[in-house]
Amino acid sequence: MRVSGLAVDLAGRAVLRDVALTVEPGQVVGLVGPNGAGKTTLMRAVLGVVPRRGGEVVVDGRPVRPGRSGIGHVPQRVDVAWDFPVSVADMVASGLTGTRWTGWRPGAAGWRAVADALERTHVRDLADRPVAELSGGQRQRVLLARALVLQSSVLLLDEPLTGLDVPAQDLITSLVRELADDGLAVLMSTHDLVGAVDQCDRFVLVNGTVRADGPTREVAADVQAWVETFRTRPDSALVRALQAV
Numbered sequence: 001m002r003v004s005g006l007a008v009d010l011a012g013r014a015v016l017r018d019v020a021l022t023v024e025p026g027q028v029v030g031l032v033g034p035n036g037a038g039k040t041t042l043m044r045a046v047l048g049v050v051p052r053r054g055g056e057v058v059v060d061g062r063p064v065r066p067g068r069s070g071i072g073h074v075p076q077r078v079d080v081a082w083d084f085p086v087s088v089a090d091m092v093a094s095g096l097t098g099t100r101w102t103g104w105r106p107g108a109a110g111w112r113a114v115a116d117a118l119e120r121t122h123v124r125d126l127a128d129r130p131v132a133e134l135s136g137g138q139r140q141r142v143l144l145a146r147a148l149v150l151q152s153s154v155l156l157l158d159e160p161l162t163g164l165d166v167p168a169q170d171l172i173t174s175l176v177r178e179l180a181d182d183g184l185a186v187l188m189s190t191h192d193l194v195g196a197v198d199q200c201d202r203f204v205l206v207n208g209t210v211r212a213d214g215p216t217r218e219v220a221a222d223v224q225a226w227v228e229t230f231r232t233r234p235d236s237a238l239v240r241a242l243q244a245v
């Protein structure tokens with residue numbers, strides 16, 4: 001996936017300007033920045049669910065059409081209506097249309113894609129369970145399955161590790177790595193910056209625009225990049241923790 005010249009205004013304010021980044025197949029790229037930096041907005045603009053003021057998104061050599069991206073996307077878990085009375089399989093199937101609970105039922109090919117996605121995320125045994133009954137870690141795997149049903153070559157993950165305990169985080173991290181090893185291009189936002197040094201192949205530091213982009217350890221060692229992106233001091237706990245990695 002290649003993003004170039006991406007600009008987004010929200011409520012009359014420039015949130016993103018001239019964003020350029022590339023995620024290659026097989027890579028997990030960590031999208032990193034402080035609260036309000038524009039990470040979620042960047043993903044939503046790539047998907048075309050917020051309007052772009054300018055810029056282009058190219059996947060598999062073709063420009064992505066706003067609103068019909070076909071890109072797999074895992075939203076933040078808090079943004080999902082978990083109390084809605086649907087089964088895991090139905091929630092995963094809703095990824096085929098990108099809309100929620102319209103009553104639409106997939107055909108045989110659709111259900112095969114659902115079964116395959118449940119298998120890849122190791123939640124096939126949960127297929128008939130109501131989503132309301134799931135733990136946080138199970139919910140995250142179901143959202144991953146939902147993102148996989150479209151069989152896109154790109155996966156956008158918005159803070160998939162937030163609020164999970166360490167074993168659940170490890171499970172998601174290894175699943176994400178498996179998916180990248182299968183050839184997906186993965187862009188993942190995270191606030192666990194030290195953990196992300198090992199979880200990701202590259203970091204893209206964002207705050208309104210891209211402030212740094214490179215292999216995780218190279219970027220982790222770039223004190224100036226963290227100071228500028230997080231508007232923090234060179235001796236802050238964040239910068240010291242990254243230097244110690």
Ligand SMILES: Nc1ncnc2c1ncn2[C@@H]1O[C@H](COP(=O)(O)OP(=O)(O)OP(=O)(O)O)[C@@H](O)[C@H]1O
Pocket residue numbers: 010011015033034035036037038039040041042
């Ligand atoms: N619907 C909206 N209308 C107006 N401004 C918005 C809207 N959504 C987000 N913003 C603003 O856009 C900026 C970027 O927000 P965004 O949620 O993309 O940041 P983020 O990097 O994902 O933050 P966090 O790490 O807290 O999730 C913020 O200043 C936010 O207030």
